[in-house]
Amino acid sequence: MxxxxxxxxxxxxxxxxxxxxxxxxxxxxxxxxxxxxxxxxxxxxxxxxxxxxxxxxxxxxTIEPWKSAWSTAQIGVEATGLKPYFMNSILMVVPAVAISTILGALNGYILTKWRFRGDNLIFGLLLFSCFIPFQIVLIPMAMVLGKIGLAGSLTGLILVHVVYGIGFGTLYFRNYYAAFPTELVRAAMMDGAGFFRIFWRIMLPVSGPIAVVCIIWQFTNIWNDFLFGVSFGGLDAQPVTVALNNLVQSSTGVREYNVHFAAAILAALPTLLVYIVAGRYFVRGLMAGSVKG
Structure with a gap:
C-alpha cells in the first residue's frame, strides 16, 4: 500500500x-x-x-425537597420520609445477597466437583426456578411464611429473596466452576483437604469475577423489588420501593413533584453507586463465566 x-x-x-x-x-x-x-x-x-x-x-x-423526601415527607398517615424504609432495604438486601451468593457458590462447587447421581436433574430444577413468575409463588410463599411465623417481617423478606436468588447464583457459579481444573480438587483431596477446606481455600479465592456478577445482579433485583415487599412486608418492614410508591400515591391535596423526584433519586442511588463502583467488573465477570461454561 x-x-x-x-x-x-x-x-x-x-x-x-x-x-x-x-x-x-x-x-x-x-x-x-x-x-x-x-x-x-x-x-x-x-x-x-x-x-x-x-x-x-x-x-x-433549594435542597428542601431532598430533606423532605428523606425525613419529613408524609407516607401513609405518618410524616416519616424514606429514612426508616431505606434502612429496611439495607437490612434486607445485605444478608439476602450474601447468603444467596454463598449458597450459589456452594451449589456450583458441588454440581461441578462433587458429581453424584441426579445432579443434572437438581441443576435443571434450580435453573427452572429462575423462570418462575413472581406472581405464582405469592400465595404459597405467604402460607409458608405464616406457618413459620415470619409473615410481615424483614426476616421473612430476606428468606423470600434468598430462596428466589439461589437459582441464579447456582447458574452463575456452576458455569464458572465447570472449567476449573478438577485435578486441583483431587490433588487437594489426596493431601487430606476436606470438602469445606477445598471450597474456602481453593474455589472461593478464584471466584472474584463471577461473585461480582452475582452480587450486582442480586443486589439490583432485591433492592428494586416491589411485589415481594408490598406482599410480605409488614408496616414496620416495608422496603424503600414500597415507601416510594406510597409517597407518590398519598393524597395530601398538593402533588409535591419536587419531593417525588428527590425521593425517586434517593431510592435509586444505591444501585447507581454499585454500578459505578463495580460496573466495570460486571461484563468482565459475566463473559468469563459464559466462556468458561
Missing amino acids: SGGAQDQAIRTGRVTRTFIYVVLIFFALFYLLPFFIMLINSIKPLPEITGGNMMALPTDP
Whole structure:
C-alpha cells in the first residue's frame, strides 16, 4: 500500500471512529435525559414546576425537597420520609445477597466437583426456578411464611429473596466452576483437604469475577423489588420501593413533584453507586463465566 493510500485509510478510520463516538454520545445523552429532568426538578421550588417548563434550569435552587423526601415527607398517615424504609432495604438486601451468593457458590462447587447421581436433574430444577413468575409463588410463599411465623417481617423478606436468588447464583457459579481444573480438587483431596477446606481455600479465592456478577445482579433485583415487599412486608418492614410508591400515591391535596423526584433519586442511588463502583467488573465477570461454561 502506498503512503497516500495508507494516510487516506487512517483518515477514514478516524472519521469513522469520530462518527461512532458522536452517535454513542447522542444516545447516551438521550438516555440520561429523564434523569436530568428528575434532578433539576428535585431542586426546584414547587411553584417553578407547576409554572410550566420542566426542562428549564432552576432559578432558585433549594435542597428542601431532598430533606423532605428523606425525613419529613408524609407516607401513609405518618410524616416519616424514606429514612426508616431505606434502612429496611439495607437490612434486607445485605444478608439476602450474601447468603444467596454463598449458597450459589456452594451449589456450583458441588454440581461441578462433587458429581453424584441426579445432579443434572437438581441443576435443571434450580435453573427452572429462575423462570418462575413472581406472581405464582405469592400465595404459597405467604402460607409458608405464616406457618413459620415470619409473615410481615424483614426476616421473612430476606428468606423470600434468598430462596428466589439461589437459582441464579447456582447458574452463575456452576458455569464458572465447570472449567476449573478438577485435578486441583483431587490433588487437594489426596493431601487430606476436606470438602469445606477445598471450597474456602481453593474455589472461593478464584471466584472474584463471577461473585461480582452475582452480587450486582442480586443486589439490583432485591433492592428494586416491589411485589415481594408490598406482599410480605409488614408496616414496620416495608422496603424503600414500597415507601416510594406510597409517597407518590398519598393524597395530601398538593402533588409535591419536587419531593417525588428527590425521593425517586434517593431510592435509586444505591444501585447507581454499585454500578459505578463495580460496573466495570460486571461484563468482565459475566463473559468469563459464559466462556468458561
